[in-house]
Amino acid sequence: MKILLLIILLLTSFVFAAEEQANLVVEKDILVTTLPHTEEEFTILYTIYNVGNGPAYDVRLQDAENFPKGKYSTVLSQIDTNWDIVEAETNTTHAVILKRHAVGSDFIGPAKVLFKNTPNGQDITSTSTYIGRLNFTPKSPGESRKSPNWEHWIIFSVVAALVLVIPFLLFKKSEKKKKRLTMNLRKKK
């Protein structure tokens, strides 16, 4: 009896092991070095990892709820997208560039990812990580002025120096010639 139960358990475990299942882990990230201001572009990156042992079919990313059209506009790409298949032990990414128009604070929640284990199977939902609260303030006119901008100043200084050196060299050259000619004319007198 015990041996029979063990055999049945072993067989069922093999069956379950043979059944391929996708398992999607979704990461949602904002790619900025400083907090974005209103009318400033920022990038949202979605990375979908299939950590299961089977492919995920008909994968759909839905995140438009977190970025309503009245407040945000897409600059590049689109928020909601889909993939036909995401193979097991692979990942895929999707990036969208957005801009917020109004001043305010928003909680950027998780995105929803729907997928199927088989082409005609049922939908399975997975949620991504979330970004959290973002405060959008208007950009002050002095902000870019305060940052170092070393490379721009170096380029400006080099070009200005080149432009000013040329008249200086011309002045020195003509001064020597003038001295020589003045001395010659004064000698003759």
Add this chain to the structure above:
Amino acid sequence: MSTKNKRKKKQREERAFREVEREREQTLRLRKPTTKQRMLYFFVALIMNALPTYLFFSIYEMDLLKSLPLFGFVSIVCSIILSMGYHNVSFFLKHRILKKTGVNFQKKQTKKKVAGGEREERQKKQLESSITTQSVSLSLLYNSLFFLVIVLIFAFYITWIFEAHTNYILSLAIGSSIVTYISSTKIQ
């Protein structure tokens, strides 16, 4: 007064009048820039206006394509104003250097051919052209430096509170106006 003394006095007055007229003619000749000089001043002024424009489009993040008409118009107008300032300083410097050399640049109108006279005239011409080069190059150097300093002070310390486009117009216009105004006071 005897007639002889009267004649001498009249001759002295005529000589003085001719001297004044000669100086006035020389001054008037130098006052107007030649076409070549005008083109040079305008070209250099355009370059000097382009340098702060680069800073505005890189640091203040003004859109280059959208603001191109504004950049073009303001640069051209300020270049015209600045080129007047260049000529004013160049004229003032040339006049001063000519006086300092102590050489008489007026052609001697004599019927007799003086030995070595042609060579002297050639040397005088060369001297005048080198003095012109000297005064023009010094004017370009001095005014350009002055203009850049004023524009940078206005753009980053005084008019920075305004929006980028307004800041650009104000700093360049004020810079070129101040340089030209101060150069015109030198002549007066």
